[in-house]
Amino acid sequence: MSKTGNNKGNNENAASNTTGEGDNVNTALISFEQEMRNAPPGVQEQLRALLQQMDVNGAVSGSSGSGSGKEAKSMEDHKFWKTQPVVKHDEIVEVDGPIESDVPLDQVRAAPYPLPKEFEWSLVDVEDEKEIKELYELLTLNYVEDDDAMFRFNYSANFLKWALLPPGWKKSWHIGVRVTSNKKLVAFISGIPQNVRVHNTIKRMVDINFLCVHKKLRSKRLAPVLIKEVTRRTHLEGIFQAVYTAGVVLPKPVSTCRYFHRSLNPKKLVEVGFSRLARTTTMARLVKQYKLSAETTTPGLRPMEEKDVGAVTQLINKYLSHFELAPHFEEADVRHWLISRPGVVWGFVVENPETKDITDFFSFYSLPSTVINNPKHSTLNAAYSFYYAVQTPDEELDKITDEAERKIARDDAVKNRLMRLMQDALILARRNSFDVFNALNLMDNTLFTEDLKFGPGDGYLHFYLYNWRCTTIQSEKVGLVML
Missing domain, CATH: 3.40.630.30 (Gcn5-related N-acetyltransferase (GNAT))
Structure with missing residues (x-):
C-alpha cells in the first residue's frame, strides 16, 4: 500500500550497496536489460516477461522492496490476500474485468470492522494543524524504511495536505486508529478518488496510500483490518476498484517498475x-x-x-x-x-x-x-x-x-x-x-x-489493482505515478 523509494543507488560510477556475488548479479542484470532494449519488439516482450518473473521470484539480488532476495510467498501463505478479490500468483489473466460484481448499497456492511478492545477508530482531520502534526509524527517514525534502516521517508505536513486533499477527497477515507485510553494515533490508512484507465476502460477507483502501523503494534494484525475498513467505506461511496503500490510482492502485480537515480x-x-x-x-x-x-x-x-x-x-x-x-x-x-x-x-x-x-x-x-x-x-x-x-x-x-x-x-x-x-x-x-x-x-x-x-x-515498485483482473502491463506502458 506504499511506495518504496528509500532504496540506494547502484551504478558503476558512484554507487553500489551490494558486494561479491550481488555485484555480479546486478552487472548481469544491467547487461540483460541493455540487450533487451536492442532486441526486436516481439523478443523484447518475452525477455521482459522473463525479467519480471525473475523479480517476482526474488532472483534479482539487492532489490529493496521486491523481496530483497526472498522468494515470494505462496498463495497459502497470504492468509489475508487469499480472502480478497485479487489475482492469484499463478493465475493467467486473458480478459480484463471485475473479479467480483458491484454490491448494492443496502448490502454493504454498515458497521465498522471491530478492532482489538484497546483501540478505536478515528477520522484524521487533515485540515486541522494538531491532527496533521500527529499524522506527520506517526509516518515520520514508523513508515517506509530501506532494508538497512539508513533512510526513512519524512513527509511534510504540506505534502500530506497536497496528497490527501485532491478534488473529490472524503474525510471518511482518512482513517486512523487510536489507543482508547490516551487517544494516541497509532495507525493510519487513506484513500483518494481517481479516474484510472486500464487498457481501454476508465474506472473511478480509489488510490490507497499511507498504510502505517506503529512499530510496536505490528503483532496486533491491524493492517488487514485497516484495509478491510477502507474498502468498506469506499464501497459505501459506490467505488469497488482500487489501485495501490508496494515494495513487496503480493498477489499479483499488474506491473513492476524499477527505481533509477x-x-x-x-x-x-x-x-x-x-x-x-x-x-x-x-x-x-x-x-x-x-x-x-x-x-x-x-x-x-x-x-x-x-x-x-x-x-x-x-x-x-x-x-x-x-x-x-x-x-x-x-x-x-x-x-x-x-x-x-x-x-x-x-x-x-x-x-x-x-x-x-x-x-x-x-x-x-x-x-x-x-x-x-x-x-x-x-x-x-x-x-x-x-x-x-x-x-x-x-x-x-x-x-x-x-x-x-x-x-x-x-x-x-x-x-x-x-x-x-x-x-x-x-x-x-x-x-x-x-x-x-x-x-x-x-x-x-x-x-x-x-x-x-x-x-x-x-x-x-509493484503496481496492484484491487477487484480488477488485468493482463500484465510492461513498465514502459505504465503512465500512473503514485506518491
Missing part, C-alpha cells in the same frame, strides 16, 4: 551512504561527472500558471493515451496536482514564443528522507519525477502500419524533446537544493535515463 549532490550521497565511491574513481572526478549547467536551455520554459490548466489538461490526457495504465485528468486534477506549491511540487510548461501554445510540461515533487544515525547529515533531499507530457506527431504515426516501425518513429520523435526537458528538470531540482533525482522506468523514462546519467537503484 540521478545524482545531483554526489559528495553528500556518498557521505550518507546512499552511494559508494567506486575504487576506480575520486570524489573530484565524481563531482565533475555529475556537474550540471547553471541555466536551462528550453526556449519558452516557465513555471506553470492557472491560465495553463486547460491546455495542460488536454496535453497530458493526449500524451497518457499512449500508455495502458494511466490516470484520466480533469482540469481540477491538473490544477491541484501540477501547479507549483512551495516545498512540495514544481510544475513547468513550455510556451511557444510565437503561437503562445503550451507544447510540453514536466513536474517533480519533494519527498525528503531522514538520514538515520549519520554524524554529518540529517536529511536527504530527494526529488521525484512526476507527470510530464510532450507533443507527439500522432497523425504521422497513425500512417505507419507496422507496429515496430511505429514505435521506433514515436521514440525518435519523443526522445530529443524529452531529453532537453528532463535535463532542465535536473538543473531546476539542483537549483532547489535537491541531492538526488529519482524516477521509475515507466512512461518514456528509459528514453532519457541512460543519457542523462541515471543509474539503476536497488528498489522495485
